[in-house]
Amino acid sequence: METWIEIRPLEAAAGLARRAVERAAWHSIVRERLGEGVTVGYNPNGAPVLNGAPGYISVSHTRGWVAVVCSPDPCAIDIEPKARPLSDAATERYGFTTMEEWCAFEAEYKYEGLTGRPAPPGSVRFAPHDKLIVAVISDAPNQ
Secondary structure (H helix, E strand, C coil): CCCEEEEEECCCCCHHHHHHHHHHHHHHHHHHHHCCCCEEEECCCCCEEEECCCCEEEEEEECCEEEEEEECCCCEEEEEECCCCCCHHHHHHHCCCCHHHHHHHHHHHHHHHHHCCCCCCCCCEEECCCCEEEEEECCCCCC
């Protein structure tokens, strides 16, 4: 298995319908990339796990977008719109000053939920995207 990242725009939806659209979109990506026989379950920490295929998966979604990273090694992803302001809670509670710091924190949190251990120091990288901040922990090439 090679590591891959896929980011897709979503059709507009609101509330519970938005969550259903996001879930359907990333499940569709998994089926398209890995085949109909692969399903997604969840570990005790709530992190997605592949059933029927080797490897690891991580998912992120934000208004209008969904992202999936899949790798033979533990991985994590977080996306946020570049135009989104940093929340007061992120600033006050964690001391973050940029949305990039928040995305890195979220990716590290997901990695730890998947593996039960902290992400290796310096393992977060930012994949280029014109509209999103994309924080990734994996061996995937920039896309």
